[in-house]
Amino acid sequence: MTRTRATAIGFVAVLLWALLALLTVGSAPTPPLLLNAICFTIGGTLGLVWTAASGGLGQLRMISWRVYAFGTLGLFGYHALYFSALRLAPAAEAGLIAYLWPLLIVLFSGLLPGERLRRGHFMGAVVAFAGAALIITGGGGAGFSAEYLPGYGLALLCALTWSSYSVLSRRVGNAPTSSVAVFCLATAAASWPLHFAFETTTWPQDALRWAATVGLGLGPVGLAFYVWDIGVKRGDIQLLGTSSYAAPLLSTLVLVLAGIATPSWSLAIAAILITGGALLAARASFAG
Incomplete structure (x- = not known):
């Protein structure tokens, strides 16, 4: 598989994550850990069926428990934090903080062996982040409030968790993508008892x-992880991280089509900023 094709496959996850906020809001008032448990049971079962059908079950026995622990912590941590943040704070502000993860991926990836952070990556990330911020806040927003600090803190931890998981996935690049099915099922196994306890x-x-809820399990909390795993391990992780800023743009477009959000000039300006940022990052990647 070529680097370009792997990057394109990874971007499918971004398209699926464009539905994450809408479906999360649609699943309310199901609590975060129960939502985690249901969605990852669906996503893990989906992956296990695909692994069995492709004859990859034997590979799973050869993977180190450390890899399974790493993947489970990444998926469990990110989604428990994300679902909790959107339950404890306004979606716009919490979403803005959570969407620091694409910028952090671009910056952290410069620390990987064989990767180098160029000026264009940094400029593209900053420009795209400005567009993402404009979309999520709607050019304004309700403002930050002390009562929402727990939700904001969880959103920040969410961004740090997913960016770290995505970048460090390159360090376990030999693990097959089918291992993600085990990550999902282990996340579900951890979420069920924690839900009933707390x-x-x-x-x-x-x-x-x-x-x-089922849509979350099939798409943003299911298939998305398998294609993202391919992208971050075999593709251009810096370009993939910056292009992830398309997620808030696409998410807003979905909300518009659903009649929840209204088109505005801020949406158009944000689209230009996000597209321009992605082009800057792409130019930096292909120039090297």
């Missing part, structure tokens, strides 16, 4: 909320 059980309350 949360009040609130299942999705109607067909629409169940559809949102």
Whole structure:
């Protein structure tokens, strides 16, 4: 598989994550750990079926427990923090903080062997982040409030968790993508008892909320991890990290199509900033 093709496959995850906020809001009021448990049970089962069908089950026995621990902590940590942040703080502000992860991926990736952070990567990340911030805040927002500090703190930890997981995945690049199925199932196995110990059980309350929850498990919290794993291990991680700024743009477009958000000049300006930032990063990657 070529580096360019792997990068393109990784970007499919960004397209799926464009649905993450919408489906998370649609799943309310299901608590974070229960949502984690349901979604990762679906995503892990999906991956296990694919692994069995492709004859890859034997590979899973040869993977170190350290790899499984690393992947499980990454997936469990990010989503428990993300779901909690969106339950404890306004989605716009918490989302802005959580979307620091693409910028952090670009910056952290410069520390990897064989990678070098160029000026264009930094400039592209900054420009794209400005566009992402404009979309998430809507050019304004309700402002930060002390009562939401726990949610903001969790969103920051969320960004640090996913960026670190994505960059460090390159260090375990020999692990097959099928191992992600085990990460998902292990995350579900950890989430179920923690939910029953610390949360009040609130299942999705109607067909629409169940559809949102199942959709999360199949897409943003399912297939997305498998294609992202391919992208960060075999593709251009710096370009992939910067192009991830398209997620808040695409997420906003989905909300517009769903009738939840209204088109505005700030959306158009943000689209220009995000596209320009991605082009700057792409130029820096291909120049080297």
